[in-house]
Amino acid sequence: xxxxxxxxxxxxxxxxxxxxxxxxxxxxxxxxxxxxxxxxxxxxxxxxxxxxxxxxxxxxxxxxxxxxxxxxxxxxxxxxxxxxxxxxxxxxxxxxxxxxxxxxxxxxxxxxxxxxxxxxxxxxxxxxxxxxxxxxxxxxxxxxxxxxxxxxxxxxxxxxxxxxxxxxxxxxxxxxxxxxxxxxxxxxxxxxxxxxxxxxxxxxxxxxxxxxxxxxxxxxxxxxxxxxxxxxxxxxxxxxxxxxxxxxxxxxxxxxxxxxxxxxxxxxxxxxxxxxxxxxxxxxxxxxxxxxxxxxxxxxxxxxxxxxxxxxxxxxxxxxxxxxxxxxxxxxxxxxxxxxx
Numbered sequence: 001x002x003x004x005x006x007x008x009x010x011x012x013x014x015x016x017x018x019x020x021x022x023x024x025x026x027x028x029x030x031x032x033x034x035x036x037x038x039x040x041x042x043x044x045x046x047x048x049x050x051x052x053x054x055x056x057x058x059x060x061x062x063x064x065x066x067x068x069x070x071x072x073x074x075x076x077x078x079x080x081x082x083x084x085x086x087x088x089x090x091x092x093x094x095x096x097x098x099x100x101x102x103x104x105x106x107x108x109x110x111x112x113x114x115x116x117x118x119x120x121x122x123x124x125x126x127x128x129x130x131x132x133x134x135x136x137x138x139x140x141x142x143x144x145x146x147x148x149x150x151x152x153x154x155x156x157x158x159x160x161x162x163x164x165x166x167x168x169x170x171x172x173x174x175x176x177x178x179x180x181x182x183x184x185x186x187x188x189x190x191x192x193x194x195x196x197x198x199x200x201x202x203x204x205x206x207x208x209x210x211x212x213x214x215x216x217x218x219x220x221x222x223x224x225x226x227x228x229x230x231x232x233x234x235x236x237x238x239x240x241x242x243x244x245x246x247x248x249x250x251x252x253x254x255x256x257x258x259x260x261x262x263x264x265x266x267x268x269x270x271x272x273x274x275x276x277x278x279x280x281x282x283x284x285x286x287x288x289x290x291x292x293x294x295x296x297x298x299x300x301x302x303x304x305x306x307x308x309x310x311x312x313x314x315x316x317x318x319x320x321x322x323x324x325x326x327x328x329x330x331x332x333x334x335x336x337x338x339x340x341x
Contacts, residue, residue: 059115087140096147110286181215
């Protein structure tokens with residue numbers, strides 16, 4: 001098979017729908033965006049998503065959409081490799097599984113057996129379960145770890161729905177992380193002080209090498225600063241930092257681009273909620289699978305060291321990269337706003 005993208009169908013030409021949600025209003029709305037797609041009704045999303053022997057790389061170039069209902073556990077405790085930003089009761093949830101972007105280092109390639117995208121349409125069930133949790137204690141909840149919700153905001157509107165829900169829950173704080181860059185998304189999302197929009201940033205050289213299909217560094221910065229200017233809480237995530245031979249010059253260039261963008265807006269980085277810094281790290285089990293899936297990807301074939309079941313850079317390189325960036329950020333904002341793993 002020729003690997004050129006012209007030989008692959010566009011995304012979502014085939015949509016699988018669980019029988020139990022076929023009449024759900026959210027399903028009907030999503031399907032209305034794809035009048036020419038083939039709709040296949042199935043009993044359970046795992047019949048498609050969890051099949052053996054799937055070609056994840058190939059599937060990602062021609063993703064199918066799976067519409068389903070999530071059952072069982074809806075919220076999970078945050079993993080130790082993820083930052084909690086000083087918050088207690090750190091949890092995450094997956095209202096979608098997989099991503100429309102195709103970053104070569106993404107842990108989802110080691111976590112999921114499929115390259116297709118699942119959207120759980122029963123969002124209200126999450127809200128109901130979360131209400132019960134919040135009766136007893138507060139929660140810091142990351143809702144966009146296993147997919148980029150804002151990249152699909154025009155299709156699903158989950159960013160808006162989460163913000164509307166959180167705006168009336170005082171003991172809830174939500175992070176929505178993204179690599180998207182559509183400034184129009186801010187038009188439909190209500191401002192809520194307890195919803196943080198976290199933009200993952202990387203030098204353009206790293207994006208070109210490892211983050212296929214994602215918006216440029218400049219576009220992400222512009223979108224983040226548009227939200228910040230409108231009064232939305234914004235976090236910038238320099239995480240993961242990936243090693244390239246020119247990594248220092250690349251990050252110097254990214255910081256210069258940020259300085260210029262903040263200056264044009266008449267703002268400084270001090271206006272941010274905070275920033276995070278962290279070099280690439282991934283569980284050994286996910287890494288083993290990704291290395292089999294992407295044998296030619298430099299980001300995953302680097303000679304990492306295994307520390308307690310987590311692959312990471314050798315300590316000297318890790319410290320050099322992180323401390324360089326932290327030092328540069330401290331020139332631009334208060335140190336207590338800089339979190340690093």
